[in-house]
Amino acid sequence: MNVLIKSATIIDSKSDFHNQSVDILIEKGIIANIAPTIKNPNDYKEITLDNLHVSQGWFDSSVSFGEPGYEERETIANGLKTAAFSGFTAVILNANSNPVIDSFADISLVKAKSQNHAVSLYPIGALTKGGLGENMAELFDMSQAGAVAFYDYQKPIENPNLMKIALQYASNFEGLIMAFPQESRISRSGVMNEHISSTRLGLKGNPALAEELQIARDLFLLEYTGGKLHIPTISTEKSVSLIREAKKKKLNVTCSVAIHNLYFTDDALSTFNTNFKVLPAIRTESDVNELINGLKDGTIDMVTSDHNPIDIEHKKVEFDHAKYGTIGLESAFGALQTLFTTKKTVDILTKGKQRFGIEPNTISVGEKANLSLFNPNETYTFNKTHITSTSKNAIFEGSELKGKVYGVIANNKVILK
Incomplete structure (x- = not known):
């Protein structure tokens, strides 16, 4: 799995790039580079999302x-x-x-x-x-x-x-x-x-x-x-x-x-x-x-x-x-x-x-890509359209919530909504 994440704000207090907006290059499931701007000469899939934030x-x-x-x-x-x-x-x-x-x-x-x-x-x-x-x-x-x-x-x-x-x-x-x-x-x-x-x-x-x-x-x-x-x-x-x-x-x-x-x-x-x-x-x-x-x-x-x-x-x-x-x-x-x-x-x-017994990870070059992708600012009323589960017994149905999740990158896979 090779992918280039564009303009993502990293939220990870253990990372050298905490609170910085950067590009993240992932090659074969490993973070290969993190920099303010990364070119894409190999034509990898690019991920560009509104107000994108990334964390462990x-x-x-x-x-x-x-x-x-x-x-x-x-x-x-x-x-x-x-x-x-x-x-x-x-x-x-x-x-x-x-x-x-x-x-x-x-x-x-x-x-x-x-x-x-x-x-x-x-x-x-x-x-x-x-x-x-x-x-x-x-x-x-x-x-x-x-x-x-x-x-x-x-x-x-x-x-x-x-x-x-x-x-x-x-x-x-x-x-x-x-x-x-x-x-x-x-x-x-x-x-x-x-x-x-x-x-x-x-x-x-x-x-x-x-x-x-x-x-x-x-x-x-x-x-x-x-x-x-x-x-x-x-x-x-x-x-x-x-x-x-x-x-x-x-x-x-x-x-x-x-x-x-x-x-x-x-x-x-x-x-x-x-x-x-x-x-x-x-x-x-x-x-x-x-x-x-x-x-x-x-x-x-x-x-x-x-x-x-x-x-x-x-x-x-x-x-x-x-x-x-x-x-x-x-x-x-x-x-x-x-x-x-x-x-x-x-x-x-x-x-x-x-x-x-699960080892934590950080967002650093050389680490396995184990990332959550989200927009922290979007507000919405939680309803059944937000439910992926087979069962729909949601205590938060009808509640005003804040923050949209885009998906994850982990185990050499990209899963986005």
């Missing part, structure tokens, strides 16, 4: 595609195309398929299906067999096949001894354990944040306490085992402070937050739109403000779209019966841009790779 390739630490078993929601091929059109060059795939990804063969299968795509897919293996929370899966075998972490997606491990043993066992091969932050005996059948809004709407509440108790328990276990823990998608003010204190103790813990938990409050559920039925729940303004503060001070390590396609049959039903989840890849950049500067947004979208 973006990363998402939590996506679900459905395949195998739920192809009507999303296939791996279409999911990776969606990720590319949304500016992502690397995604972590959750194990919530049917069957659950819990073996060497399962990891090998999804890796094989992701070959020859611009977007790199890194699979998570289930922490327990079948994702049932009862018996630990073959973690080491899955790590040998390429699993980057172990997690029963959105399912808490109720047995503390099982979590303790998993943290201890995975330490033998530097395995990363992920623990969903919810005490299910407290959350029970709650479908939204337990607050004045849930009372007003007559919906069962899922209290912040359920998340915070589980995090406190898992941090105590981590302190005991000395393992390696990642807590995905925290959502409450107290959760931020718990993890902040754990980091002060030098515990090996990281965490993420879903973009929609930074953007919406539980007041948004007043229309009973099931696209807002997500896990963890959308919380209060106080929670949102502290999550943003935690992101700014480094307590929260990364932001995820938590992209989770759900078919219409499981979303266009009464709120109590709808499945949890929203798609989020297509709206991720635009939503973050409404909250942060372009530089901060790019910083957020490129953080977290090393936690999963």
